[in-house]
Amino acid sequence: MIATIVQWKELGQTVAASVVAGVGITFVFSVGIWGSGQFVELSRNDRPVAATMAGVVGALAFLCVAAAVIVGIVVMTQK
């Protein structure tokens, strides 16, 4: 009986969205921190090209997180 009552499709989508957003955002944010850390470290070691690349990766990661948060809120408000 429970199998027919539960809205499996909605529940499955909720779980999938939670995993993708929860794990994805944390992972990408961590890449941002890694990029920032590498930028500082490589700049100290006088390796400007590598430092810049790491900095760009970090900045892109933070931008992706910001975009994901905004998209998430917009999607939620549209129902």
Add this chain to the structure above:
Amino acid sequence: MSSDVILVIVVATALAFDFTNGFHDTANVVATSISTGAARPSVAIGFASLLNFVGAFISISVAATVAKDVVNAEVITTTIVFAGLIGAIAWNLITWYFGLPSSSSHALIGGVVGSAVAAVGFDAILAEGLVGKVLVPAVVAPVVAFLVAGLAIGFSYRVVGRQRPGIVTRGYRYGQIVSSGLLALAHGTNDAQKTMGVITLALIAAGKLGSEADPPTWVIVASATAIALGTYSGGWRIIKTTGTRIIKMDAAQGFSAQGAGAAVILASTHFGFPLSTTHVINGGVMGSGAAKRLSAVRWGVAGNILVAWLLTLPMAALIGALTYGFTRIFGTGALGPVLVTLMALSLIAAAFARRAQRGAPVTAAGG
């Protein structure tokens, strides 16, 4: 006239419940930020309060579920809604008294279900909505939050493991400002809607709204304000339990716990599942602790919380049913609800006085 008096009492009681919901659940939103040092307590709570208010305006899917999918609105009376609210408030205050982060949402739904069964019998319950939209998501959501937080912290440690601790901690602390904001927004939208749903149910029962009506704007504004004020008042006892007693967490764990909680709550809100924000964030906190080291989680504390979770629905239902029975002793008029309100206010005052007598409340300064 009598039904209007009961309706006014119900709306006031629902807003009082909303206030206690914010008060009780402040911990869910801010505890991890405070315990990792990401934000000062006063700033974290003010920020959470503001975003709780904003979040209440985002969606009405959950309000629709509470008002139309759990109990049969056509057989519900304002007295049934009132008794359900008393069941929820009573259980919220009991768990607050003992510092346990139980679910305000399940208390509310349990209270309404209990009083409806006492009044009308099991025919009042919409099993499909109760099981499919409340009970199953209630079990699934904290498990998902546990797994998401665990996976997230696992990946995070792999990515930043070799970085200098200073920059990593600072980075996640900044991140926590965003993740706690998202969590506050998620909490506001899911939890404030439960009160909107209950007030809408009472307005339908009183014949002020049609059975398919959405919450009026004044209900949305009043619910948003009540939960924001409750959050601003803060429940320090539960902040301490959630923030330090389950696990001692670092900033990365706090970020992944809040991120997992916000993702699960926002996704569930989108589909109209009125889940427990308390269960979800505590699931996330335990997941981020267990992924680092199973023994990092204080399983004794987690066990106490689990017992409170399991007891919430039946206990709130029992109190709701007893309250309904008591009000009916005085007939169908406003006398029963008025007496119960006076008794409830006296008991709440006594509980606060006793709590104050037994020791200073847990405050920011006190940990």
